Amino acid sequence: MRFLKQLTLTAAALATAAALSSAQADGMQLKIGTEGAYPPFNNLTADGKLEGFDVDIAKALCAEMKAECTFVTQDWDGIIPALQAGKYDAIIASMSITDERKKKVDFTEKYYNTPPAIAVPKDSALKGTSPADLAGAAIGVQGSTTHSNYSEATYTDSTVRGYPTADEYKLDIANGRLDAVVDDVTVLQEWLESDDGTCCKLLGTITPDPAIHGEGAGIAIRKGETELAQKFNAAIKAIRANGVYKSINDKYFTFDAYGG
Amino acid sequence: MTAIVNEHIQPALPPPPVRRRWNGTRTTGWIALVAMVGMLAGLGLYLILAWDSELVAKYGPKYWKGLQITLGLVATSLVFGAAMSLPVAMARLSPNRAVGALAYCYVYLFRGTPLLAQVFLVYYGAGEFRPELQSAGLWLFFRDPWNCAVFAFALNTAAYQAEILRGAIQSVAKGQWEAAEALGLTRFQAFRKIILPQALIVALRPYGNEIILMLKGSAIVAIITVLDLMGETRRAYSRSFDFQTYLWAAVVYLLMVETIRNIWERLEKRLTRHLRRDG
CATH class of the missing domain: 3.40.190.10 (Periplasmic binding protein-like II)
Structure with a gap:
C-alpha cells in the first residue's frame, strides 16, 4: 500500500512539473x-x-x-x-x-x-618572452588549452608542464617548482592582484598566433x-x-x- | 616392491562424468558469454575500421613514451614498496604492542585513503613545506614530480604488500616453527629457510593482484604533471577529440595486465609443482 501511495505522489509531482514547464514553454x-x-x-x-x-x-x-x-x-x-x-x-x-x-x-x-601573457616569480632573472629567453625554464600551463598547445609548439627548449586546472600551476610557481606560467593576461592579472599572487609578477604579453590561439x-x-x-x-x-x-x-x- | 603393489592394487577409477543439463543458469551463461565475445569482436572491428594512420603516426611515439614512464614508475615503486613491506610486516607481527600499533596505523592510513589523495598531498603538500624541506636538504628530491609519485606509490603499495605478507606468514602452520626449533634452527634461519618460502606461495596471487592494481592505479599520476600513458592519452584526446585515443589506451593497459597474468600463472605452476597430483 505504501508503495502505491508513493507511486501516486510521484505521478502527481511529475504531472505538476510537466504542467509548469509547459506554462514556460514560450521562453x-x-x-x-x-x-x-x-x-x-x-x-x-x-x-x-x-x-x-x-x-x-x-x-x-x-x-x-x-x-x-x-x-x-x-x-x-x-x-x-x-x-x-x-x-x-x-x-x-x-x-x-x-x-x-x-x-x-x-x-x-x-x-x-585578450592576449596571452607570462608570469614569473618576483625574483626571477628571466628578461623576455621569446623562446631563447625561456630556454631551460620549467613552464606551467593548464593542460588541453590553447596556451599549452602554444607553449609546447613555441618553447621547445623549455620543459612545458600541463596541470589539470589553473589552481595547480599557481601553487607550483608559488612554491618554486616552476620558472614561469603562461595563460590569458586577464587571468594572470587577476591572480597577481590577489593574496595568492604575491609570489609573482607579469613578465609580458605574447602576440597571439591565430593558427593556435584562434x-x-x-x-x-x-x-x-x-x-x-x-x-x-x-x-x-x-x-x-x-x-x-x-x-x-x-x-x-x-x-x-x-x-x- | 612397487611392482607388486601396482599389480595387486588396482588404481581407483575416476568417478563417472556428471551429466550436465541445459537449465536456466547455463543458458543465461552462454547468452552472456556470446554477448561479451560479440562486444569484444565489435570493439576490435571498430579499432580496425577506424584505423587512422595519421593519428597513429602523430600520437604513437607519444604513447610509447608514456608507456615507458608508466612501466618505470610502477616498477620502481613496487621495488621500493616491497623492500619497505618486509619490516612493516615484521612489525605487524611483533609481540611488542607499541611497534605493532605503529605498523597498524601506517597500514590503516594508506589502505584507507585514496591513492589520488595521497599523491596530491605528497606533491602539493611538499610544496607548502618548501622552506623546511630546503633546510633539511630534501627539497631537491620533492621538487621533482616523478620522485613525489614514486614516494607516494611506494608508501601506498608497501602498506598493501605488508598486509599480504603478514597474512601469508600467519597462514603457515605453527607446527612448522616448532619443527624448525626442534631441529635446532635459530628463529631467523627458520623464518628465512622454512616459513618465508611457504608464505611466498600463499602470497603469490595477492602479489600479482597488487601489481595489476598498481599498474592501473598509476593512471592518476598526470594530475601532478607526470605524463604517463594515461596523461599522454588525455593530451592526445584534447588535441584530436577522437574517442579512439582512450580505446587504444585501454587496449594497451589490457595487454599489460594480460602479460602479468600469464607470467603469474607460470610462476605459480612452477612454485606449486610439488603440490600437483597428476605427477
Whole structure:
C-alpha cells in the first residue's frame, strides 16, 4: 500500500512539473556548461556559486534572448564530450575558437579576445618572452588549452608542464617548482592582484598566433544547431550595442576585453 | 616392491562424468558469454575500421613514451614498496604492542585513503613545506614530480604488500616453527629457510593482484604533471577529440595486465609443482 501511495505522489509531482514547464514553454530553456575554475572568467565562490565574466555575459545573453538558463559545471578535459552527450546546450567558458575544436563543435562569433601573457616569480632573472629567453625554464600551463598547445609548439627548449586546472600551476610557481606560467593576461592579472599572487609578477604579453590561439573566445554549441548560434550572435551584438557588455566589462577589466 | 603393489592394487577409477543439463543458469551463461565475445569482436572491428594512420603516426611515439614512464614508475615503486613491506610486516607481527600499533596505523592510513589523495598531498603538500624541506636538504628530491609519485606509490603499495605478507606468514602452520626449533634452527634461519618460502606461495596471487592494481592505479599520476600513458592519452584526446585515443589506451593497459597474468600463472605452476597430483 505504501508503495502505491508513493507511486501516486510521484505521478502527481511529475504531472505538476510537466504542467509548469509547459506554462514556460514560450521562453527558451538553455543549459550552459562552464568550468568554474578560471577566475576572473568563471569560478566558484567560497559558498559554491558561479561568478565571473563568462557567467555574467551568459546571464546577459540569456536575458537578451529571453531564455531561462541554468548552469552546469564540468571539468575542462571533458567539457566538449559532455556538450556532445547533451549534458548542456552551450559552453560559455572562455573557449578559444580554434580549427581543431571546430571539427567537433560549432562556435558563435567571439565574445572577447585578450592576449596571452607570462608570469614569473618576483625574483626571477628571466628578461623576455621569446623562446631563447625561456630556454631551460620549467613552464606551467593548464593542460588541453590553447596556451599549452602554444607553449609546447613555441618553447621547445623549455620543459612545458600541463596541470589539470589553473589552481595547480599557481601553487607550483608559488612554491618554486616552476620558472614561469603562461595563460590569458586577464587571468594572470587577476591572480597577481590577489593574496595568492604575491609570489609573482607579469613578465609580458605574447602576440597571439591565430593558427593556435584562434580568433578569440566564443560560445561552443553542438554541430548543426545554426539557429541557436544565430540567436547567440544576435544577442552578443545586442549587448555590445546597448551597453550591457560595457558595464560587465568594466566590472572586471580596465580595458575593452572584446578586442579589435 | 612397487611392482607388486601396482599389480595387486588396482588404481581407483575416476568417478563417472556428471551429466550436465541445459537449465536456466547455463543458458543465461552462454547468452552472456556470446554477448561479451560479440562486444569484444565489435570493439576490435571498430579499432580496425577506424584505423587512422595519421593519428597513429602523430600520437604513437607519444604513447610509447608514456608507456615507458608508466612501466618505470610502477616498477620502481613496487621495488621500493616491497623492500619497505618486509619490516612493516615484521612489525605487524611483533609481540611488542607499541611497534605493532605503529605498523597498524601506517597500514590503516594508506589502505584507507585514496591513492589520488595521497599523491596530491605528497606533491602539493611538499610544496607548502618548501622552506623546511630546503633546510633539511630534501627539497631537491620533492621538487621533482616523478620522485613525489614514486614516494607516494611506494608508501601506498608497501602498506598493501605488508598486509599480504603478514597474512601469508600467519597462514603457515605453527607446527612448522616448532619443527624448525626442534631441529635446532635459530628463529631467523627458520623464518628465512622454512616459513618465508611457504608464505611466498600463499602470497603469490595477492602479489600479482597488487601489481595489476598498481599498474592501473598509476593512471592518476598526470594530475601532478607526470605524463604517463594515461596523461599522454588525455593530451592526445584534447588535441584530436577522437574517442579512439582512450580505446587504444585501454587496449594497451589490457595487454599489460594480460602479460602479468600469464607470467603469474607460470610462476605459480612452477612454485606449486610439488603440490600437483597428476605427477
